[in-house]
Amino acid sequence: MTDIDGVQSSEYDVVVIGAGPVGENVVDRARAAGLSTAVIESELIGGECSYWACMPSKALLRPVVARADARRVAGLSGAVQGPLDVDAVLAHRDYETSNWKDDGQVGWLESIGADIYRGKGRLTGVRRVSVTDADGTERHLTARHAVAVCTGSRAVVPALPGIADVRPWTSREATSAKEVPGRLVVVGGGVVGVEMATVWQGLGAEVTMVIRGSQLLPKMEPFAGELVAEALTEAGARILTGVSTTAVSRAGHDGPVTVELDNGESLETDEILFATGRAPRTDDLGLDTVGLEPGSWLTVDDSCRVQGSDWLYAVGDVNHRALLTHQGKYQARIAGAAIAARAQKTPLLETDPWGAHAATADHAAVPQVVFTDPEAASVGLTLAEAEAAGHRVRAVDYDLASVAGSGLYANGYKGQARMVVDLDRQILLGVTFVGPGIGELLHSATVAVAGEVPIERLWHAVPAYPTISEIWLRLLETYRG
Incomplete structure (x- = not known):
């Protein structure tokens, strides 16, 4: 650390702006490669997902959905007709957010050797970042190899009268x-x-x-x-x-x-x-100091490096590729590996689709679960998206309620499944399930889509009886005719 004109200045291999799940994963991959790393956060370490999105929302949804499921089970439905214990639900939500305290996540970052800077991070030029903390103290950081912008997105509120x-x-x-x-x-x-x-x-x-x-x-x-x-x-x-x-x-x-x-x-x-809707958290990030438009989404290549730059990366929501926590963490693993390879002067030989330095799933295999009652889950392309992309496809639909496991899961089960088949390559381009309890079923579809598993090989993946997973057999039988 040096002191220049009264301002502290430090140099690292990698500087990460934003310590949500995406920034944490970039830090983790950089440190695993032996790179010195600083991470900057103006709010809670752990970011939106941990405190205001994924974790609290799912903690709130779980009792609502569990009660709905229980009301459809013979012998149990009569015992769960009353209201939920709201205080208990909210208390559990608070527990899952660590009561909006980030001590545990701070401890983890410190344990892997990352330096944490609390304050507002802004780009001030090529590989240069300033950090301004709550009392106005400013520090300057320089990155030898890369700066990763992982600042996420914010909710958009329309400018309505009143x-x-x-x-x-x-x-x-x-x-x-x-x-x-x-x-x-x-x-x-x-x-x-x-x-x-x-x-x-x-x-x-x-x-x-x-x-x-x-x-x-x-x-x-x-x-x-x-x-x-x-x-x-x-x-x-x-x-x-x-x-x-x-x-x-x-x-x-x-x-x-x-x-x-x-x-x-x-x-x-x-x-x-x-x-x-959402907007990128790039308004006051100093993008103009490096020739980029303040407040804009940042366009990147498949290694998450900003187009036109050899040092700036944008990972997670800010690149507008897939605004999902798990997809941002996936991008972070890809970007971290690419940063490490470039820092070590190793050629990026795995930039082809599905390579170690290419976030291919952003284009072809994005999974998502909506935790409503019923749950809705999808991966890959919808029928409309596949057709718009010029693929020759066929949609295969099946009533999830017709599967033996669904009837055992709940009385009056309602659900639907669809797989979108690429008729030329005989692989799946997309799968959608809707119904109670299907969220945990999605990863099988994700493996099939990301792995580009041939339809004929899927025929040999035998689902256990009597589970809801038998929907795979029914979809394949319908496709074969």
């Missing part, structure tokens, strides 16, 4: 709320919208969803949104499609919120959640 006074919920408030609102309006029908509608409806709120499009989960196969909408409606939620919010207002400081819609209807609610 929005500032309403203090709307975003995903952060929806996953960390301390009490159940009597009424909740959810604007948006994507993953955050449907999961949070499921949570708060299940915990006792009166939920209304306002959807600009025609269906929920528009990025998945159409039947996914249809089945989730049907279940939410049966649970008591109201879903308005094809309408947009035009204005909002709140009576007093804590009074009810009035929501104006473009169909002329007005809704009154206690809280309103906007789940209407």
Whole structure:
């Protein structure tokens, strides 16, 4: 460490801006390769997923979905008809977020030899980063080999009349709320919208969803949104499609919120959640100092190196390839390996698809589970995406309720499965499952898609009887005719 003009300056092999799951994984791979590494974080070590997204949302969803499953089991349904213990649910949510304390994750980073800098990180030039902490103290860091931007994304709130006074919920408030609102309006029908509608409806709120499009989960196969909408409606939620919010207002400081819609209807609610998209956290990152546009998504190659640069990497949400924690961590493993190889002057010989330095799954095999009731899970391309990409394909559908394991899992089981077959290569381009308990089934589909397993070889992967996994046999039988 040196002191230049009163400002502390340090040099590392790799500097990582952002210590969420993505940044942590870049640090881990860099340290495993023997590279000195600094990581900068302005909030909690562990990032959005640990405290305001994946972990709290799934902790809230689990009791809601478990109760729904139990109500469909003979001999058990009568014992689980009452309300959930809200205090216990929220307390467990707090436990899963470590009560919004990051001591454990700090300890892990320290244990692998990473230096942690608390404060705001900004690029100040090629391989240069400044860190400004809460009291205004500034430090300068220089990277010998790479700077990795892992700052993630933030929720977008539309600039509607009255929005500032309403203090709307975003995903952060929806996953960390301390009490159940009597009424909740959810604007948006994507993953955050449907999961949070499921949570708060299940915990006792009166939920209304306002959807600009025609269906929920528009990025998945159409039947996914249809089945989730049907279940939410049966649970008591109201879903308005094809309408947009035009204005909002709140009576007093804590009074009810009035929501104006473009169909002329007005809704009154206690809280309103906007789940209407994400934007990159690159506004005040100093991108202009290296010739990039502030506030922009960063375009990268398959090793996650920013196009036009030989030192700057953008990993996770900021590159807009796949805004999912597990996919960002996958990118981090790829980027970390590429950074290490380049630092060691080793040629990147594995940049071909599915190579060690190519995040190919971002294009061909992105898995996702939506933890609603029923669950919706997909990997790879939908039928529409495959056709738009010019593939000659066939969609094979099967009713999940017709599988023996589904009937044993729940009375009145409802579900659907689809595999999208590339007719020229005889491999799967995509798979979608919708139904109770199918989240853990998805990885089998991910292996089939990522591994480009031939259809004829899948015929020899025998599913155990009587499990829901027998859906694979039924899909293959339908395809063979």
